[in-house]
Amino acid sequence: MAMHYDSRPSSALNWGCRVALLESRELRSVESARYLSNREIAKYIVLPSQSRRSAWLAGRLAAKYLFLNRLEMSAETNRQWVPTLVKLSSQALGAYSPWMYQQVEVLPSESTSSHPKIVWCGKDRRESVSLSHAGGASCACIGIGSPTAVDIETAVPRIDAFYRNTFTRAERDWVARGAEGESIRSDWLYTLLWTLKESALKLGWVNPASVWDLPRIEIDGLPGLNHIGQFWYSRKMDNEFVVSTARVREHCRAMQTQVAFTGTRNLILTVMNL
Ligand SMILES: CC(C)(COP(=O)(O)OP(=O)(O)OC[C@H]1O[C@@H](n2cnc3c(N)ncnc32)[C@H](O)[C@@H]1OP(=O)(O)O)[C@@H](O)C(=O)NCCC(=O)NCCS
Numbered sequence: 001m002a003m004h005y006d007s008r009p010s011s012a013l014n015w016g017c018r019v020a021l022l023e024s025r026e027l028r029s030v031e032s033a034r035y036l037s038n039r040e041i042a043k044y045i046v047l048p049s050q051s052r053r054s055a056w057l058a059g060r061l062a063a064k065y066l067f068l069n070r071l072e073m074s075a076e077t078n079r080q081w082v083p084t085l086v087k088l089s090s091q092a093l094g095a096y097s098p099w100m101y102q103q104v105e106v107l108p109s110e111s112t113s114s115h116p117k118i119v120w121c122g123k124d125r126r127e128s129v130s131l132s133h134a135g136g137a138s139c140a141c142i143g144i145g146s147p148t149a150v151d152i153e154t155a156v157p158r159i160d161a162f163y164r165n166t167f168t169r170a171e172r173d174w175v176a177r178g179a180e181g182e183s184i185r186s187d188w189l190y191t192l193l194w195t196l197k198e199s200a201l202k203l204g205w206v207n208p209a210s211v212w213d214l215p216r217i218e219i220d221g222l223p224g225l226n227h228i229g230q231f232w233y234s235r236k237m238d239n240e241f242v243v244s245t246a247r248v249r250e251h252c253r254a255m256q257t258q259v260a261f262t263g264t265r266n267l268i269l270t271v272m273n274l
Contacts, residue, residue: 017081017148018070019141019271020062021237022088024054032057034098035064037105055133061093063129063140064104067118068096070127070142083141083260083271085239106131106140115204118142130202135267143273149202152269155191157183163190166197168218178225184265188232191268192261193219199272200248205255220247220254223261231263238262241271 032053033041040060047053065088105119106129118125128143132152141150163172171193179186197214200206206217223244230240241260248255261270 017083017141017143017271017273018066018086019083019139019150019269020066020086020088021137021139021152021269022058022062022065022093023137024051024058025136026088026090026093027054027058027061028090031098035061035093035101037102039107040105055136055138058138059131059133059140060106061101062088062138063106063116063118063131063142064101065093065096066140066142067104067120067125067127067129068100070144081258081260081273082243083241085237085241085262085269087237115202132198132269137267139269141271146274147203148271148273149199150269150271151195151198151202152267153191153195153198154266155184155188155263155268157187158190166215167193168215171219171222174222178228185229185232188263188265188268189228192228192263192270193222195261195268195270196246196248196259196272199259199270200255200257203257203272203274205248205274206250216250218249220249221245223259231268232265234264237264237267237269246272 032044036044044053044056047056066086103121106116107119109115109117116129116131118127118129128147130141130149132139132150134152135154137152139150139152141148167190175186175189175193178189196219197217200217223242227242241262243258243260246257246259248257255274258273259270261268263269
């Protein structure tokens with residue numbers, strides 16, 4: 001399995017794949033409706049709670065920011081697929097006017113699916129977009145040229161039955177080897193596996209896609225454990241991705257993917273590219 005470790009500073013941006021992270025608390029001073037289109041406002045106002053509205057909005061603003069930023073850049077893409085993490089603040093969002101944000105819409109790709117798509121000035125775009133929310137943070141990823149999915153999860157303990165029912169024997173052995181008996185490590189590694197499976201779902205490869213399908217998806221060719229330990233003690237999410245390949249298996253089918261992940265002791269952010 002090819003694997004490398006990337007630690008470029010965030011200023012060295014490329015446009016192969018970018019991920020933006022925005023915490024909901026950054027939106028306190030943001031007048032949400034100014035950044036949304038009428039179609040988005042119609043969805044926003046019926047969301048069930050303030051926390052869901054904040055997460056939903058943060059994900060969309062992150063995606064819109066990335067898209068607008070992409071329009072400004074050359075179409076250059078990296079030969080080697082490595083995501084770049086952009087940490088956004090309310091101040092950073094001010095780089096573009098509310099009117100510009102309204103022209104970029106993040107809408108369901110079909111009325112029957114929650115899979116998002118990007119619409120620019122009323123026209124569907126080919127870039128793939130993926131969103132995820134956890135622990136007060138939302139992230140968005142825009143992929144150029146190939147479908148890309150993002151998933152963010154908090155690393156918390158879950159009950160044994162969940163692990164037994166959600167992960168295969170090989171996956172559980174991989175976690176046991178890496179955890180070395182420490183529950184914090186074990187929670188982290190299981191959560192990483194979970195983000196990989198959810199990312200595979202978001203790529204639309206499993207049909208019908210639902211979290212109930214996760215037990216029959218197996219992540220094969222898992223990343224080596226030697227570069228992962230750095231995240232267990234980190235308090236800050238950095239632009240330092242472990243990049244690897246992984247095979248996603250479902251019964252007799254398998255798909256080869258590129259995966260990248262970063263994190264802190266509590267949070268894991270995974271990107272998967274077809
Ligand atoms: C995709 C899924 C795994 C994400 O679960 P989650 O961890 O609870 O949520 P996350 O915060 O990581 O991701 C949520 C985002 O995923 C995106 N999403 C939802 N369904 C998606 C799908 N089928 N494909 C790709 N992305 C999807 C949405 O953009 C959503 O954000 P939004 O609500 O702000 O628009 C889960 O929602 C799921 O299983 N959905 C599939 C349901 C479905 O479409 N079934 C089809 C008929 S069987």
